[in-house]
Amino acid sequence: MPGLSAITAANGWFITAAGLIIVFTGLAVLAAFIACLDTLLSLWDRWTAWLERATGREVSASRPAPSAQESPAPVQPASSAQKVVLGGETLEVYQYFQWLTRREGEVFSLSRLLEQAEKRGIPRPHFHLDELLLLGLIEELPGEDCGFYRWTPGANVQPEEEPSRRTEPL
Amino acid sequence: MDMVVEFLKNTGFGLADYRHFIMIAVGIGFISLGIAKHYEPLLLVPIGFGILMGNVPIFKGFGLGIYEPGSVLNYLYFGVRQGIYPPLIFLGIGAMTDFSTMLGRPKLMLLGAAAQLGIFVTFLAALALGFPANEAASIGIIGGADGPTAIFLSSKLAPELVGPIAIAAYSYMALVPVIQPPIMFLLTTKKERLIRMSDPRPVSKREKIIFPIAGFLMCCFLAPAALPLLGMLFFGNLLKECLVADRLAQTARTALIDIVTIILGITVGASTQADVFLTAKSVGIFFLGAASFMAATAGGILFAKLMNVFSRDKINPLIGAAGVSAVPDSARVAQMIGNREDPSNYLLMHAMGPNIAGVIGSAVAAGVLWSFFM
Numbered sequence: 001m002p003g004l005s006a007i008t009a010a011n012g013w014f015i016t017a018a019g020l021i022i023v024f025t026g027l028a029v030l031a032a033f034i035a036c037l038d039t040l041l042s043l044w045d046r047w048t049a050w051l052e053r054a055t056g057r058e059v060s061a062s063r064p065a066p067s068a069q070e071s072p073a074p075v076q077p078a079s080s081a082q083k084v085v086l087g088g089e090t091l092e093v094y095q096y097f098q099w100l101t102r103r104e105g106e107v108f109s110l111s112r113l114l115e116q117a118e119k120r121g122i123p124r125p126h127f128h129l130d131e132l133l134l135l136g137l138i139e140e141l142p143g144e145d146c147g148f149y150r151w152t153p154g155a156n157v158q159p160e161e162e163p164s165r166r167t168e169p170l
Numbered sequence: 171m172d173m174v175v176e177f178l179k180n181t182g183f184g185l186a187d188y189r190h191f192i193m194i195a196v197g198i199g200f201i202s203l204g205i206a207k208h209y210e211p212l213l214l215v216p217i218g219f220g221i222l223m224g225n226v227p228i229f230k231g232f233g234l235g236i237y238e239p240g241s242v243l244n245y246l247y248f249g250v251r252q253g254i255y256p257p258l259i260f261l262g263i264g265a266m267t268d269f270s271t272m273l274g275r276p277k278l279m280l281l282g283a284a285a286q287l288g289i290f291v292t293f294l295a296a297l298a299l300g301f302p303a304n305e306a307a308s309i310g311i312i313g314g315a316d317g318p319t320a321i322f323l324s325s326k327l328a329p330e331l332v333g334p335i336a337i338a339a340y341s342y343m344a345l346v347p348v349i350q351p352p353i354m355f356l357l358t359t360k361k362e363r364l365i366r367m368s369d370p371r372p373v374s375k376r377e378k379i380i381f382p383i384a385g386f387l388m389c390c391f392l393a394p395a396a397l398p399l400l401g402m403l404f405f406g407n408l409l410k411e412c413l414v415a416d417r418l419a420q421t422a423r424t425a426l427i428d429i430v431t432i433i434l435g436i437t438v439g440a441s442t443q444a445d446v447f448l449t450a451k452s453v454g455i456f457f458l459g460a461a462s463f464m465a466a467t468a469g470g471i472l473f474a475k476l477m478n479v480f481s482r483d484k485i486n487p488l489i490g491a492a493g494v495s496a497v498p499d500s501a502r503v504a505q506m507i508g509n510r511e512d513p514s515n516y517l518l519m520h521a522m523g524p525n526i527a528g529v530i531g532s533a534v535a536a537g538v539l540w541s542f543f544m
Contacts, residue, residue: 002300010303011542016290019538026392026534027283027527030385031276037377037384089372096375099413120413121268123372 084135087160093128094137094157096120107141107148185227189444197221197439200341209344210499213317216432217340220439236440247437250332253325255434256318257402262427263318263497263529264382264406265419272523273377274370277477278489282527284473285493286535288313288466292458293539299454304328307539309455312339313462314532315346315494321438322399323536327543333441334452338459340438346499347506349460350467350491354507357471358487362478363511365486367520375411382408389534395544396537403533466494470524485520492521495528 007013086094100116101108110129117125132138139152178184200218204211223243228234236243249255272279293310301309308324308331320339324332342349354363386404390397409419441447474490488508492501501521508517 003298006300007294007297010297010306012294012297012303012306015303015307015539015542016294019290019293019535019542020287022393022538023286023531023534024280024283026389027279027531029392030388030530031279033384033388034273034276034279034377034381037273037380038371038374041374041376041380092375096413120416121270121410123270 083156083158084137085158085160086135089123090128090131091157091159093117093122093125094132096122097129097132098151101151107145107150109147110138110149180229182227185229187227187444189448190225190227192448193221193225193442193444196442197225200439203344209347210340212431213340213435214344216435217337217439220436221337221442222439223436224440224443235443236437237443237446243437243440246433247441249430249433250321250437250441251325251329253322253398255430256322256325257398258430259318259427259434260399260533261402261406261422262424262430264403264408265410265422266427267407267410267497267526267529269381269407269526270373270378271370271519272526273373273381275520275523277481278485278520278523279527279530280477281470281474281485281490281493281524282495282529282531283493284490285466285470285524285528286314286531287469288462288464288494289532289535289539291465291469292462295461296454296458299458301451301454304543305331307543308335309458310462311335311532311536311539312342312455312459313466313494314528314535315339315343315463315466315496315500316529316532317343318434319399319495319532319536321434323540326540330446331451331455333438333443333447334455335459336438337442337447338456341456342459342463343496343499346463346494346496347503349463350494350500350503351507353464353467354471354488354491354503357468357475360511362475362487363508364515365484366512366515367486367489367517368483370520370523378411379408382411385530389530393534393537393541395541396533399533399536400530403529463494467491467500470494470528486515486517489517489521489524492525493528493531495525495532497525497529498522500528501525 096117097113100113100120104112114125114129117129122128129138137152137155137157138149140146141148141150197218197220200214200221202218203209204214204218224236230238232238233241234243235241236247238244289310289312291310292313293306296306296309297303304327308320308328311320311323312335314320317336317339321332321336324335328335382404386400389400406419406422409415409422470490470493471487472490473493474485474487478484478487486504486508488504489501492504494500501518501524504521505516505518508515
């Protein structure tokens with residue numbers, strides 16, 4: 001029974017319509033969710049910051065480190081600190097780099113760090129590494145250890161507040 | 171003397187007929203395409219050699235053939251019959267895929283959905299040509315341009331067609347650079363091909379971690395039958411993005427996917443024994459498979475043009491063709507055609523969005539079709 005009647009007999013029209021609707025709905029809902037995700041995360045950050053303030057605790061970074069279990073790595077909290085404000089992608093990459101170097105100890109190799117960063121798909125690792133070097137957050141070791149690097153002790157990294165957040169009440 | 175004659179009769183030369191030689195030629199063709207033309211070599215070389223293995227004439231009953239219970243090949247083929255290998259391949263794909271281009275501009279996911287039109291158009295065409303509904307659904311999924319998904323669905327709905335469907339799917343995936351460009355030129359104007367797209371927004375690591383969890387839950391609540399494929403795809407991606415399970419992600423995207431690809435390729439190739447493969451049905455499957463790819467490509471391009479009618483931020487319709495999954499070949503084709511028109515226009519990054527959405531879309535479509543014929 002070939003032809004259009006075969007399609008009708010097998011509920012082909014219904015299956016096709018339902019299938020297309022489900023596929024479109026699934027991906028459209030997912031796309032809508034992704035489109036809102038950034039906003040939802042900003043709201044979440046504001047809420048947690050507000051909660052911390054309300055409970056009297058110090059406000060931590062507006063964006064958490066890649067893993068909640070991680071402790072901030074080799075950078076020592078400084079007293080006489082050189083204050084560096086980082087925002088957006090740079091702050092995020094700074095946190096990844098810290099996480100990556102934590103495995104190697106206090107002293108690390110830049111080439112290995114770049115290799116690890118590229119393997120994990122961290123965006124523009126060369127650019128960001130250069131940026132961190134220029135900001136003085138990473139320093140080369142002197143003397144015999146020349147060629148190896150460490151996080152500058154005493155560097156005080158502060159997350160940049162987004163303009164939209166500054167204007168809105170918490 | 172009789173013994174010598176008897177022995178010669180029992181060799182492959184004595185047992186072979188013309189169909190074996192046709193299939194051996196097909197196998198050598200696959201291997202040549204993989205090695206000489208670099209068309210999907212990781213798939214075509216194992217499949218091609220599998221075709222050679224499956225088409226050496228052998229005695230039935232000696233436990234050698236892939237369809238004979240107890241044979242080594244039959245044990246390995248179990249993973250194909252039961253749909254075990256495709257989810258494992260999806261795990262590896264998830265662990266090696268960066269979803270950030272898709273997350274940076276989520277509306278491009280709709281192109282991945284539109285390209286699934288090919289699946290359903292071919293399903294209707296196969297029904298109209300007289301294929302039973304379960305076989306028609308298995309044939310239609312070729313238009314998803316996703317080998318593991320095609321094998322998974324056909325193993326569930328029409329196990330006897332796994333060989334022809336897999337061979338058709340992988341052949342056309344390898345031929346994406348040949349099939350798609352004429353359709354892309356036919357359906358777009360020069361002005362459209364020159365459209366430059368703005369950069370997608372940067373995506374934070376948190377979004378990349380949340381996406382596989384949210385994506386899995388949303389898609390699988392909607393189409394639960396897609397769970398084996400999408401579950402593994404998103405799990406693999408979570409392993410990659412969470413950074414704390416790097417060893418697992420590394421294994422999934424290297425050793426595991428390579429091992430499964432080897433076994434899958436060899437067994438799917440070996441399942442094309444001449445006597446079961448060279449039938450009129452297989453010819454029909456190849457014909458419909460080609461139509462399915464074309465319809466899928468056209469669906470993606472036309473939907474991109476439709477989106478341009480309503481959107482201020484114009485999309486280059488060439489990237490609609492990347493909505494057929496065939497990762498990353500169809501995205502490369504979009505880049506190649508766009509680059510031919512304007513050498514400074516780089517579409518690859520933009521095309522990867524619909525390309526990856528196409529993988530999700532075809533898995534959802536497979537789940538939907540499976541649920542209708544369970």
